[in-house]
Amino acid sequence: VRNMVKNRSLSRAISDAGWSEFRTMLEYKADWYGRRVVAVDRFCPSSKTCSVCGEVVPAMPLNVREWACRCGAVHDRDVNAARNILAVGLAVAACGDGVRPPRT
Template identity: 60%
Template structure:
């Protein structure tokens, strides 16, 4: 995990992750062992401190963001999407793999959140000099 997190942080200026409720996910006994074996919580904490060390940015998307149920092509949102449904077709005709679609949506949401936090799109005003613009 150290090698992977270090590589991710060194190669990227911004890393976007989804905030997962690991403790709640462990209550479901079917995937609990695989989740704890994957050490998601430890992976996230490594990303947290390494992004600070390398002066990178870690953007965390809210766990309730509908990343799997929203179409990355048109933005339409499905009301329900059971966990056993791995692929689905949107009304716009796009066919989505659940995980790939969620990844695209999480990245887009993270970059949009970053732009809003940075104030992108807001043009700074010009400073006027006391000499009326003359030097």
């Protein structure tokens, strides 16, 4: 959250969101229903990684909402990030903590 607040155009909305309280309530509800909350590494390049082939785009500014990978897949940035976060969360749930994206 500290790094997201540095974005001048989004800082007020992010500060008002109350992320700590949201996570606390999410973990409480997960315990209530017998579920597990998996926190994904904050440096995971979820929106820059192709969910089809796994290639990571070196740089992608925030104004790019759709992009095409070299494998031919066309991605919406948010949908692609959601798919990658789900995959990382399922990998952590199946293999245990410490699953991280490959570093280059």
